[in-house]
Amino acid sequence: MMEITEIEKQSALDKIKKGERLDGRGLKDFRDIKIDVGVAKKAEGSAQVELGESKVIAGVKFGMGEPFPDTPDEGMLMVNAELGPMASPNFESGPPGKNATEIARVVDRGIRECEALPLKDLCVEEGERVWKVMVDIHVLDHDGNLLDASALAGVKALLEAKMPGFEDSKVLRDEEHEFKMEKVPVTCTVAKIEDKYVIDPDIIEEKVVDSMVTVTWTEDELCSLQKRGNGGLTKNELLEMFELAREKTEELRQTTL
Amino acid sequence: MGKNKDMDLLKNGKRIDGRGKEDLRELEAKAGILKRADGSGYFRMGNTEAVAAVFGPRELHPKHKQKPQRGILQCRYNLAPFSVDDRKRPGPSRRGKEIGKVAEGALSSAVFLEEFPTATIDVYMEVISADAGTRCVALNAGSIALADAGIPMKGLISSCAAGKIEDTPVLDLKGEEDMNGQVDLPIAMNAETGEITLLQMDGMTDIEEMDEMMDLAIKGCKKVAEKQKEALMETF
Numbered sequence: 437m438m439e440i441t442e443i444e445k446q447s448a449l450d451k452i453k454k455g456e457r458l459d460g461r462g463l464k465d466f467r468d469i470k471i472d473v474g475v476a477k478k479a480e481g482s483a484q485v486e487l488g489e490s491k492v493i494a495g496v497k498f499g500m501g502e503p504f505p506d507t508p509d510e511g512m513l514m515v516n517a518e519l520g521p522m523a524s525p526n527f528e529s530g531p532p533g534k535n536a537t538e539i540a541r542v543v544d545r546g547i548r549e550c551e552a553l554p555l556k557d558l559c560v561e562e563g564e565r566v567w568k569v570m571v572d573i574h575v576l577d578h579d580g581n582l583l584d585a586s587a588l589a590g591v592k593a594l595l596e597a598k599m600p601g602f603e604d605s606k607v608l609r610d611e612e613h614e615f616k617m618e619k620v621p622v623t624c625t626v627a628k629i630e631d632k633y634v635i636d637p638d639i640i641e642e643k644v645v646d647s648m649v650t651v652t653w654t655e656d657e658l659c660s661l662q663k664r665g666n667g668g669l670t671k672n673e674l675l676e677m678f679e680l681a682r683e684k685t686e687e688l689r690q691t692t693l
Numbered sequence: 694m695g696k697n698k699d700m701d702l703l704k705n706g707k708r709i710d711g712r713g714k715e716d717l718r719e720l721e722a723k724a725g726i727l728k729r730a731d732g733s734g735y736f737r738m739g740n741t742e743a744v745a746a747v748f749g750p751r752e753l754h755p756k757h758k759q760k761p762q763r764g765i766l767q768c769r770y771n772l773a774p775f776s777v778d779d780r781k782r783p784g785p786s787r788r789g790k791e792i793g794k795v796a797e798g799a800l801s802s803a804v805f806l807e808e809f810p811t812a813t814i815d816v817y818m819e820v821i822s823a824d825a826g827t828r829c830v831a832l833n834a835g836s837i838a839l840a841d842a843g844i845p846m847k848g849l850i851s852s853c854a855a856g857k858i859e860d861t862p863v864l865d866l867k868g869e870e871d872m873n874g875q876v877d878l879p880i881a882m883n884a885e886t887g888e889i890t891l892l893q894m895d896g897m898t899d900i901e902e903m904d905e906m907m908d909l910a911i912k913g914c915k916k917v918a919e920k921q922k923e924a925l926m927e928t929f
Contacts, residue, residue: 534791538790549895658900661895665803666801667888668802670888671911674889678903
């Protein structure tokens with residue numbers, strides 16, 4: 437087990453109270469972000485995001501499947517996340533737990549709710565055959581704020597993705613067709629520590645977070661929210677956090693996508 | 694959110710079940726309904742109903758999950774297979790896991806967990822019938838169960854959703870409104886302190902509308918809190 441010590445937590449808290457951070461960042465600064473695309477050669481789109489020392493890889497695969505009965509003329513989006521044992525001594529093998537499930541579902545909602553994917557165009561034969569867009573997120577190294585890193589990797593991989601062809605019931609993976617997102621959702625988590633708002637908490641800071649809100653914005657609309665952590669927030673704090681997330685997602689959009 | 698444009702969800706200010714925009718469905722609450730559990734509760738909002746049981750504080754296993762300074766609160770949220778239109782396959786679902794996690798976030802802040810180092814308080818919530826708002830109803834039952842178990846709390850957690858149908862903010866969506874509406878915003882709050890302890894949202898909106906919908910949901914939570922208190926008073 438890797439435990440963050442009480443001393444580390446206390447020093448992170450002391451710094452934040454003074455408006456500073458252990459690694460010298462401002463409270464509202466992201467760590468350095470590095471993005472590589474096309475890292476998984478077999479995937480139809482992929483991206484590796486390094487957010488400080490957190491490292492996440494996302495791959496997009498297209499497949500053919502039967503549509504859901506209530507949306508017979510729409511393609512399907514599936515998002516899955518794995519917190520594999522290589523990323524942290526505290527992660528175990530096995531089916532996704534609560535944290536991995538939350539990451540997958542929050543990333544999924546961000547993409548789904550703003551109708552980012554042209555799902556109608558992904559219908560091949562109504563009620564029979566539609567494209568499935570499968571986004572798999574693998575966390576390789578955990579140094580905090582995995583949700584923002586995962587959302588960024590997922591969206592970047594989708595932006596890079598090219599569709600395979602389809603003919604005579606076969607998926608033709610050597611063909612590349614255009615796949616265009618209709619909207620680009622960007623996700624940012626705002627944490628509240630003591631009375632300060634903090635962006636991109638690292639693994640030590642995450643241990644002293646009371647509450648945080650993960651916010652997804654398109655260019656002009658708010659499309660998903662998830663309050664996380666065991667504390668409470670007032671309505672006015674929440675509204676301020678949504679607004680701060682808006683500024684930061686705009687900044688991410690300009691610098692990373 | 695769904696987008697069935699043909700459905701009339703709002704006609705002359707009335708909703709499909711005759712409610713106005715700011716009306717909750719009919720509420721019903723009970724405490725102490727199970728014998729074996731340390732505490733239990735029942736809550737119903739219209740056709741959505743849930744039962745909750747609390748066990749603990751008790752020793753937490755596996756031991757490496759124990760916290761030396763404080764206890765932890767664990768939640769299980771489950772939809773009964775017969776609670777929905779098409780039978781739900783029993784067993785854990787991704788949705789259930791996520792709701793379990795946010796429910797822990799919602800309830801933990803209301804409990805004096807620092808009084809129970811190394812222990813766990815387990816809250817088991819079963820949805821018996823689902824007609825939207827299941828996480829809210831489950832939390833309302835769970836909070837009654839915690840109080841019924843005599844666990845020291847800073848206040849009851851009360852939960853209710855607001856949403857947007859036909860471009861209009863409304864309180865407490867029922868099934869058809871949830872399926873065909875534009876925004877779903879479940880909230881849980883500590884009605885004593887006013888702190889919001891659960892908030893999720895999906896749909897397309899902006900900050901101004903969020904402000905309005907949160908106000909609605911907060912009003913709803915306060916009414917839910919009254920009902921929860923009544924049920925608890927009856928058991929004493």
